[in-house]
Amino acid sequence: MPTFHWGNAFEAFRDLEREVDLLLQQFGQTFEGLRFGRPYPPVNIYDLDGEYLLTAELPGTRAEDFELTVANGTLTIRGRRSAEDGIPEERYRRSERPRGEWERSLTLPDRILEEDIRAELRHGILQLHVPKAPSTQPRQIQVNDA
Numbered sequence: 121m122p123t124f125h126w127g128n129a130f131e132a133f134r135d136l137e138r139e140v141d142l143l144l145q146q147f148g149q150t151f152e153g154l155r156f157g158r159p160y161p162p163v164n165i166y167d168l169d170g171e172y173l174l175t176a177e178l179p180g181t182r183a184e185d186f187e188l189t190v191a192n193g194t195l196t197i198r199g200r201r202s203a204e205d206g207i208p209e210e211r212y213r214r215s216e217r218p219r220g221e222w223e224r225s226l227t228l229p230d231r232i233l234e235e236d237i238r239a240e241l242r243h244g245i246l247q248l249h250v251p252k253a254p255s256t257q258p259r260q261i262q263v264n265d266a
Contacts, residue, residue, distance in 0.1 A: 141213075160223065161199075161246075162177050163175065165226075170252055171250055171252055172232070173248070173250070174247070174248040174250065177244065177245060178199070178241070179244040181244065183241050185200055187199070188239055194227055195228050196223065197246075198222070199223075200220065200222070201217065203219050229252075231252065233250075237251070
């Protein structure tokens with residue numbers, strides 16, 4: 121009776137995966153500038169009571185690797201992702217995180233306090249606190265019987 125070894129069965133899939141990766145890499149080089157992934161970090165924006173909270177995923181990025189600017193109601197985040205130190209390009213088995221320079225611009229709401237915006241970077245997550253101007257916060261209006 122033939123013996124079936126699971127470990128060997130997956131080798132064919134690994135070979136196929138390697139070939140598809142090479143094909144996509146060659147396709148990307150043929151059409152220079154074409155990116156399959158998102159070149160900029162994903163962002164969430166929350167509308168909280170006294171502020172808007174913007175979070176962005178920046179794994180492996182240090183605070184000095186990017187800059188934040190606010191001008192004319194537009195927040196711009198610019199940065200650079202570097203390749204892993206000491207690992208040559210040909211040794212990558214799979215590379216899904218884009219490398220290189222990126223830029224992301226977001227339109228901010230009209231009534232915010234630009235001068236009070238503060239940013240924190242913890243564990244690869246950027247948190248940007250954008251305080252609302254007092255006029256944008258809801259106010260309870262009492263209705264009187266006439």
